[in-house]
Amino acid sequence: MTPTFFIRTYGCQMNERDSEAVACLLETRGFHQVEGEDEADVLLFNTCSVRDQAERKVLGKLGLLKRLKRVKPHLVIGVLGCMAQRLGEEIPAKLPHVDLVVGTDQIQTLPDLLLAQLEERRPGVYLERSDASLPMLGLHAPGKISAFIAVMRGCNQGCSYCVVPEVRGREKSRPVTDIVEEATRLVAGGTQEIFLLGQNITAYGVAELRRAGTWNPELSPFADLLRAVCAVPGLRRVRFTSPHPNYMNAAFVRAVAELPRVCDHFHVPVQSGSDRILQAMKRNYTAAAYLERIRALREARPGAAFSTDVIVGFPGETDEDFAATRELMQTADFDMAYIFKYSPRPGTLAERQVDDVPQAVKKQRNEILLKDLDARSLAHNTARVGEDVEVLAEGPSLRNRERWSGRSSDNKNVIFTPEPGLEIGQLRQVRITRATSHSLFGDLLPE
Numbered sequence: 504m505t506p507t508f509f510i511r512t513y514g515c516q517m518n519e520r521d522s523e524a525v526a527c528l529l530e531t532r533g534f535h536q537v538e539g540e541d542e543a544d545v546l547l548f549n550t551c552s553v554r555d556q557a558e559r560k561v562l563g564k565l566g567l568l569k570r571l572k573r574v575k576p577h578l579v580i581g582v583l584g585c586m587a588q589r590l591g592e593e594i595p596a597k598l599p600h601v602d603l604v605v606g607t608d609q610i611q612t613l614p615d616l617l618l619a620q621l622e623e624r625r626p627g628v629y630l631e632r633s634d635a636s637l638p639m640l641g642l643h644a645p646g647k648i649s650a651f652i653a654v655m656r657g658c659n660q661g662c663s664y665c666v667v668p669e670v671r672g673r674e675k676s677r678p679v680t681d682i683v684e685e686a687t688r689l690v691a692g693g694t695q696e697i698f699l700l701g702q703n704i705t706a707y708g709v710a711e712l713r714r715a716g717t718w719n720p721e722l723s724p725f726a727d728l729l730r731a732v733c734a735v736p737g738l739r740r741v742r743f744t745s746p747h748p749n750y751m752n753a754a755f756v757r758a759v760a761e762l763p764r765v766c767d768h769f770h771v772p773v774q775s776g777s778d779r780i781l782q783a784m785k786r787n788y789t790a791a792a793y794l795e796r797i798r799a800l801r802e803a804r805p806g807a808a809f810s811t812d813v814i815v816g817f818p819g820e821t822d823e824d825f826a827a828t829r830e831l832m833q834t835a836d837f838d839m840a841y842i843f844k845y846s847p848r849p850g851t852l853a854e855r856q857v858d859d860v861p862q863a864v865k866k867q868r869n870e871i872l873l874k875d876l877d878a879r880s881l882a883h884n885t886a887r888v889g890e891d892v893e894v895l896a897e898g899p900s901l902r903n904r905e906r907w908s909g910r911s912s913d914n915k916n917v918i919f920t921p922e923p924g925l926e927i928g929q930l931r932q933v934r935i936t937r938a939t940s941h942s943l944f945g946d947l948l949p950e
């Protein structure tokens with residue numbers, strides 16, 4: 504009998520990528536992935552710890568499964584990823600119907616753990632740190648037009664609010680040759696766009712050079728990686744996330760300027776526009792230094808779009824600090840951003856500071872920034888009407904199946920009417936006729 508599994512993913516793109524690799528690994532070991540929870544012998548939850556809310560969501564979901572397990576006792580429930588790593592034994596202690604808790608460096612052991620579990624029920628918590636999960640990262644679901652490649656794991660940055668270094672461990676970069684080989688295989692299978700992933704991606708390769716005693720801040724191993732990946736024959740687009748401004752040095756900017764396959768969109772987390780708060784966050788740059796990096800990138804890539812991550816309501820954030828964030832976002836001219844309300848995380852440095860910004864104020868600041876963004880993106884998008892934009896066709900739009908959607912190089916969602924014979928993965932020109940703050944609408948131009 505083929506055991507079936509269902510996997511649900513919370514959190515960031517790295518988690519999505521891990522889930523994809525886990526699913527492939529399980530398929531190679533005789534498991535079969537299903538789309539519905541009800542049909543599965545194994546339920547897996549790949550979890551996130553970045554904010555309290557992300558954890559509560561999963562804990563709530565797991566709580567609800569207690570009843571299901573009673574009527575379906577053979578069901579295996581596994582918790583993977585960041586929250587598994589952070590809470591470990593606490594999970595089965597609170598939720599005894601959870602069978603397996605598998606941390607971020609142990610996902611490669613899942614097939615064996617699950618097989619043992621299905622045979623003779625051996626619940627357990629597996630959190631050991633290791634590099635053994637790296638090779639399995641080469642596994643991909645076939646036929647993806649746009650594919651993720653995890654180029655490094657972990658983070659050494661030590662931002663005071665962030666749980667990632669604890670749950671994902673120290674930075675480990677994969678060799679350039681492995682990544683290029685993976686990209687080459689993907690392109691041979693039809694991939695047009697590769698999205699390079701790392702929690703601190705501009706520090707790719709830095710920890711290894713530091714260890715070897717050959718690190719020099721003028722180097723950019725990530726720029727070298729970008730050059731190597733862009734040289735893969737047949738690959739059309741390269742994106743990456745998330746960079747840290749401090750590693751966006753001249754070598755990096757030069758590479759971006761010289762590599763047309765690198766897309767015209769850069770997501771550069773700023774977190775705050777107040778120097779006082781940036782210092783308390785241990786970001787190690789000032790607002791002016793950040794803006795200078797953005798300016799240099801814009802000069803290298805005129806017309807590129809920029810987006811960011813911002814935390815509102817960090818401990819001690821005053822109206823003045825918040826005003827500085829608002830102003831920085833205007834100066835940088837972001838039209839997309841992920842805005843987060845500060846959430847104290849156990850074990851982080853910031854947790855020792857009082858979470859003194861009231862929830863209502865966090866909410867209000869969040870709303871103000873979202874409104875600003877909406878206005879800017881409407882202005883940016885409206886200015887595009889009449890332009891011809893290159894779009895990677897992704898298939899029928901979720902809202903209206905008669906129209907298709909795709910992404911422009913600068914990461915705008917473009918909706919257009921398909922022509923007969925149009926295929927997913929084609930790069931086509933679309934003439935923009937209408938815009939909202941969320942999308943561009945237009946007509947497909949003949950090839």
Ligand code: 5AD
Pocket residue numbers: 553554664665666772774812813814843844845846847848
């Ligand atoms: N509270 C709120 N937001 C956070 N982030 C990271 N840690 C926290 C926290 N404790 C945000 C940052 C980061 C993004 C992935 O999540 O903006 O860039």
Ligand code: SF4
Pocket residue numbers: 513514515516517518550551552553584585666667670671702
């Ligand atoms: Fe969440 Fe961070 Fe883990 Fe991604 S790396 S799943 S954002 S805690």
